[in-house]
Amino acid sequence: MIRTLPNSGAYKAGFRLYMVLYFGFLFAPLLVTCILAFNDSQFPSLPWKGFTIEWFTGNLPERVGIFHDTINLYSIWVSARVAFFVTILSVSVGTCAAFLFEQEDFRFKQGLYFLMLSPLVVPGVILGISVLLFSNTLGMFFEDHWALDIGLFRPGFWLVVLGQFSFIATLVTLVVSARLKKFDRSLEEAALNLGANRFEVIWHITLKFLRPAIIGSGAVAFLMSFENFNTTLFLVGSEATLPINLYLQVRDGSTPVINAISFLLIIFTSTAALANLYFSKKDR
Amino acid sequence: MKKGIRWAFVIFVTPVLLWLFLLIVLPHIDLLIMSFRIEDDFGNSTWSASNYLNFFKEPIYWLTFARTAAYSILVTVLTFIVALPVAFFITKVVDVRYKGFLTMLLLLPFWVSELVRVYGWMILLRESGVINHFLLKAGLLRQPVEMLYNDVTMVMGLVYTSMLFMVIPLISVLDSLDDSLIEAAYDLGANMWSILIKIIIPHSMPGIVSGAIVVFMLTLGNYLTPNLMGGKNSLWFTEQIYNQFIASFNWNQGSAFGFLLLLLSSLVIWIGLKLSGQKLSKVVK
Numbered sequence: 001m002i003r004t005l006p007n008s009g010a011y012k013a014g015f016r017l018y019m020v021l022y023f024g025f026l027f028a029p030l031l032v033t034c035i036l037a038f039n040d041s042q043f044p045s046l047p048w049k050g051f052t053i054e055w056f057t058g059n060l061p062e063r064v065g066i067f068h069d070t071i072n073l074y075s076i077w078v079s080a081r082v083a084f085f086v087t088i089l090s091v092s093v094g095t096c097a098a099f100l101f102e103q104e105d106f107r108f109k110q111g112l113y114f115l116m117l118s119p120l121v122v123p124g125v126i127l128g129i130s131v132l133l134f135s136n137t138l139g140m141f142f143e144d145h146w147a148l149d150i151g152l153f154r155p156g157f158w159l160v161v162l163g164q165f166s167f168i169a170t171l172v173t174l175v176v177s178a179r180l181k182k183f184d185r186s187l188e189e190a191a192l193n194l195g196a197n198r199f200e201v202i203w204h205i206t207l208k209f210l211r212p213a214i215i216g217s218g219a220v221a222f223l224m225s226f227e228n229f230n231t232t233l234f235l236v237g238s239e240a241t242l243p244i245n246l247y248l249q250v251r252d253g254s255t256p257v258i259n260a261i262s263f264l265l266i267i268f269t270s271t272a273a274l275a276n277l278y279f280s281k282k283d284r
Numbered sequence: 285m286k287k288g289i290r291w292a293f294v295i296f297v298t299p300v301l302l303w304l305f306l307l308i309v310l311p312h313i314d315l316l317i318m319s320f321r322i323e324d325d326f327g328n329s330t331w332s333a334s335n336y337l338n339f340f341k342e343p344i345y346w347l348t349f350a351r352t353a354a355y356s357i358l359v360t361v362l363t364f365i366v367a368l369p370v371a372f373f374i375t376k377v378v379d380v381r382y383k384g385f386l387t388m389l390l391l392l393p394f395w396v397s398e399l400v401r402v403y404g405w406m407i408l409l410r411e412s413g414v415i416n417h418f419l420l421k422a423g424l425l426r427q428p429v430e431m432l433y434n435d436v437t438m439v440m441g442l443v444y445t446s447m448l449f450m451v452i453p454l455i456s457v458l459d460s461l462d463d464s465l466i467e468a469a470y471d472l473g474a475n476m477w478s479i480l481i482k483i484i485i486p487h488s489m490p491g492i493v494s495g496a497i498v499v500f501m502l503t504l505g506n507y508l509t510p511n512l513m514g515g516k517n518s519l520w521f522t523e524q525i526y527n528q529f530i531a532s533f534n535w536n537q538g539s540a541f542g543f544l545l546l547l548l549s550s551l552v553i554w555i556g557l558k559l560s561g562q563k564l565s566k567v568v569k
Contacts, residue, residue: 002376002466012377019373022366025444026393029404032414036407044407046417093299100296115304121497121553122312122546123505125522129529129542130311133318136535166307198292227397230507230522234529243399250403250512259407262400273395277388 030266037259044256055260066260075245076261079226082160082241086225089165091218094172095210099202101173102180119167124230131163132234156237163235164225171224172217179213180206212279219276223269312546319539335540345524345541352521353548355435356503359442360496363450366443367495371454372484376463387455394448402512405441406432438514442503449502450495457491458484493560500556501549521545 036044040052042062052058058065066072101113119127132155139153152158183206191201207214229243236244242261249258322332339345374386393401408414409431416428431437461484469479485492510520525545528538 033404096296097300130315134311134314269395
């Protein structure tokens, strides 16, 4: 049954086989995507026609590699900018929320805490459409009453940022709160007794203590924003983010350029994930 | 001193209230209001329940809804069946030295965008795909078979996508199961089946519930996988919402659909929490 009990050979072998199959299932699509990024063929499929890096560097009329593919490069740039602003916003608001729920007492705290958790259980599509509707309502209101036409309320860059921020901030709040729970508050009291004010204490002591959680949750926030599809789908304007742009290409047929982008994404995200894991281990 | 503390409270509470009210509460109230309004040809809008009546009158709408719910339950059950042995192997069977490495390996694919993973399955399974290529080469097939765009493939894709959210809670809950309980049962002559039913499953219930809730919710709200892997004539409910919003530009009807989806997902989460007697704040951790 378990490692301390005698197990039959068939049991062990069967279990190992299951795990091998499971990991095969887990990694097959990613491996195939990576390998076919280097196939010297017009289509992302076998047979193998030889190794090439033209889908990265090529600049021929029938074979434009990712490094020369302006549309895809631009969408990567858009996604990076969205993710940057989402990270800044969610980390600052999430840290405020962590302080609010861990260190302050006020009426309706339970209710507000529940509200803060709710974005996790609302499907991303619903978040997208409700933010879209509300911004549209606000836009119409401003136009009718003050004849103001505000770009922020139309689908586009900032609406995508706000839509993603609305649920990623919850995640940051949970991660930072978990670390703040472990904080020894006698350190704060000591500093207060020595004449520091509350903000000096937070700045010099508590935030220093929270730094690993803030950096870690910021990295996760960046990645989640960079890869978000469901919420973004409804809020995107003329500037498509990378997932939206890839989706449109995959839906209408595909070229190995998509494999090349996927390859870069896989390398980038696994490096980030491993780095995150390494630093959180080291921290403990 | 006292005043300083209140100032800190104001600084913490303002951004949080702005976030929760402007981006969560008011938009969802707006969603509810929009779903009860209709627009005539002249752009005048009035109150009406007809968006909801349409849902029940048109079989295509409520059939899609029921189908999406049923498939989401199926996906949740399948994910659990596949994930339990994996979690058990990692926590109880494999040499402790490899535990951390295997857990990390398990997480790795899920850091990659869902789109990339679905795309990987598409180039594996489609008519000109990799699996067909090997089956033809091996002489097992004479003609390539289209393995994409059917319900079986779509369910497999959804199980694949949501696997992580079942495996992780199961691993953490099995970690806390004392090995000696299983040893004792074994010494008393229990077979594998009764150990599973009487010890492992009851102990894992909190993990199973939180995993199931997250998997169900994510599957219900998924758009990419059903859209890219499912058949052309088998819609997912999120696709209906998308069609109303983007294709037909009927935002009122779309809002009603969105609200129904929200209702279903909240209801299932509520039932799950009630059945297991857990709190939401515990489950999300």
